[in-house]
Amino acid sequence: MGRKTVAVVGVGAMGSMAMWQLAKRGFDVTGFDRMGVPHDTSAHGAESRIFRMAYREGAHYIPILRRSLDLWTELQAASDRKFHYPIGCLYIAEAKAQWLTDTIQGAAENDVRHEVLDEQALRRRFPQHRLHGGEFALLDTDGALLRPELAVRAAVKAALAAGATLLQGCPVDRVTPGPGGVEIVADGRAQMFDAAVVTCGAWGARMVDAPSPKIIARRLVGTWFGVGDTAPFMPERFPVCIRQTGHIDYSGFPCMDGWTVKIMPPINYLSDVDPSQVDRTVTRSDTEIVRRVVRDLLEGVDPEPVRSGVYLDGFTTDRAPIIDYHPESDRIVLAIGFSGHGFKMSAGVGATVADIIENGQDNYIRHHFSAQRVFADAA
Ligand SMILES: Cc1cc2nc3c(=O)[nH]c(=O)nc-3n(C[C@H](O)[C@H](O)[C@H](O)COP(=O)(O)OP(=O)(O)OC[C@H]3O[C@@H](n4cnc5c(N)ncnc54)[C@H](O)[C@@H]3O)c2cc1C
Numbered sequence: 001m002g003r004k005t006v007a008v009v010g011v012g013a014m015g016s017m018a019m020w021q022l023a024k025r026g027f028d029v030t031g032f033d034r035m036g037v038p039h040d041t042s043a044h045g046a047e048s049r050i051f052r053m054a055y056r057e058g059a060h061y062i063p064i065l066r067r068s069l070d071l072w073t074e075l076q077a078a079s080d081r082k083f084h085y086p087i088g089c090l091y092i093a094e095a096k097a098q099w100l101t102d103t104i105q106g107a108a109e110n111d112v113r114h115e116v117l118d119e120q121a122l123r124r125r126f127p128q129h130r131l132h133g134g135e136f137a138l139l140d141t142d143g144a145l146l147r148p149e150l151a152v153r154a155a156v157k158a159a160l161a162a163g164a165t166l167l168q169g170c171p172v173d174r175v176t177p178g179p180g181g182v183e184i185v186a187d188g189r190a191q192m193f194d195a196a197v198v199t200c201g202a203w204g205a206r207m208v209d210a211p212s213p214k215i216i217a218r219r220l221v222g223t224w225f226g227v228g229d230t231a232p233f234m235p236e237r238f239p240v241c242i243r244q245t246g247h248i249d250y251s252g253f254p255c256m257d258g259w260t261v262k263i264m265p266p267i268n269y270l271s272d273v274d275p276s277q278v279d280r281t282v283t284r285s286d287t288e289i290v291r292r293v294v295r296d297l298l299e300g301v302d303p304e305p306v307r308s309g310v311y312l313d314g315f316t317t318d319r320a321p322i323i324d325y326h327p328e329s330d331r332i333v334l335a336i337g338f339s340g341h342g343f344k345m346s347a348g349v350g351a352t353v354a355d356i357i358e359n360g361q362d363n364y365i366r367h368h369f370s371a372q373r374v375f376a377d378a379a
Helices: 013-024 059-078 098-109 119-125 148-161 201-207 285-297 343-359 363-368
Strands: 005-009 028-032 049-051 089-093 114-117 136-140 144-146 165-167 172-178 181-186 189-193 195-198 215-227 240-244 249-253 260-264 271-273 301-316 322-326 329-336
Touching: 005 013, 005 172, 005 181, 005 189, 013 028, 013 148, 013 195, 013 329, 013 343, 028 148, 049 059, 049 240, 049 343, 059 148, 059 343, 089 098, 098 114, 098 136, 114 119, 119 136, 148 165, 148 343, 172 329, 181 195, 181 329, 195 343, 201 215, 201 301, 201 329, 215 285, 249 285, 260 285, 260 301, 285 301, 322 343, 322 363, 329 343
Parallel strands: 005 028, 005 195, 028 165, 089 240, 195 329
Antiparallel strands: 049 144, 089 136, 114 136, 172 181, 181 189, 215 260, 215 271, 215 301, 240 249, 249 260, 322 329
16 A cells, blocks of 8 residues: 555645645645745735734634644744744734733633733833823734745745655646545646645635635735834834724734835725736725824834735635535545634644544534535525
C-alpha cells in the first residue's frame, strides 16, 4: 500500500498550512493554486495581519488560536524570514463600551494574558492614538503582527521539504467525489486522489458545487498612509490595534516598510462580489472612512493615502468558518468562509484539517464550524 494521496485545492492561508501539516504526517500531498504561491490578489495579500487571543467573536476560538500560536512559533523557528512579530494587540474603546468590557471579561475567564489600561495609561504609553476623553483599552499580550505572504511561503517551503508537490498557475476546474476517490480536474487534466481539501477562499462557493446563499465573496480595500516621524509607529512602539468609537472603527498596523502604516476599514464597509469579476480600481469613496480614521483618531499620520489595494475573502453569513466534510462526501474536507478574520488561526486550521483526514472529524470542531449550518437549508 502506498501513502494516502491528498489534493489541496487553493494554496493560500489555509491551504499552505494544511499542506505543511499533512506532509509532515506522511501524506502524499499535491497543492494546486490558480496563481503563484504566495500572491497578492486574494485573502493572504496586503502584508500584515493581526493575531489576537482575546477573541471578541467568542471564546470557542481560543483552543484553535492557542494551537495556532504554538505552530506560528514552530514555523517561525524553522523559517529563514521573519513573519511573526509578538508585539501585542491593543483594543481601544469609548468609556464603558460593552464590547470591550465583555472582551476583557472573556480574556480573564480564559486565562488570556492581558493588561487593562485606563485613559491616563493609554495616553502615556500610546500617544499615537488621539483620544477624545474617557477611552480605555485592553492590551492582549499574546497579540502579534503576522506577515501573511511570508508565512504562506514558510509553510509551503516546509511542506515541500517534507515531500509535498506544488502546482502553481494551475486552476482546478472540478472536484468530484466518487466511491474510490476524488477526481480533480485541473488545466484540462484529471487526476485521482484518496482525499481532497478545499481551501480556495473567496472562490469557495464555486468549488464546493453545493451552492449556498450563505457563502459570499467580499472585496476588502487595504490602505497605507505616510508617517512623518516613523519612530513612534515602529512595531516595538505601535502594537497592532482595533479601535471602535461611536461612529467609526478600524484596525491599524505599524510601520513595516520604513514609511507607512496600514489602516483597514470596518467589516460593514465591504461589498459582495463575484470573485472572477472583481473591480480592482480603488476609488476615492473606497478610502473615505480610513481617511477619516487618520484625521480624527491618529497623531502624526498624513491623511492622504499613498497606496491602496483590493483583496478578496470568502465569507459566511454568520461570519464563522466551515471546517468540516463536504455535505456529500467524507473524502473532501472544506476549510472555507473565514470571513475577514481567518489568517491568525490558519496554522491551527491546517493542523485541524490534517486531524480530520487522519482521524476523522472531532465533535468540538463539528459543533462550532459545521458545514451543516450553511448547507442544510440551501436551495
Ligand atoms: C485585506 C485583508 C485584511 C485581513 N486582516 C486580517 C487580520 O488582521 N487578521 C486575521 O486573522 N485575518 C485577516 N483577514 C482575513 C484572512 O486573511 C482570511 O480569512 C484568510 O487569509 C483566508 O484564507 P483562505 O486560505 O481561505 O484564502 P486565500 O488565502 O485567499 O487562499 C485561497 C487560495 O485559493 C486559490 N484558488 C481559488 N480558486 C482556485 C481554483 N479553482 N484552483 C486553484 N486555486 C484556487 C487562490 O488563488 C488563493 O491562493 C484579512 C483579509 C484581508 C483580505
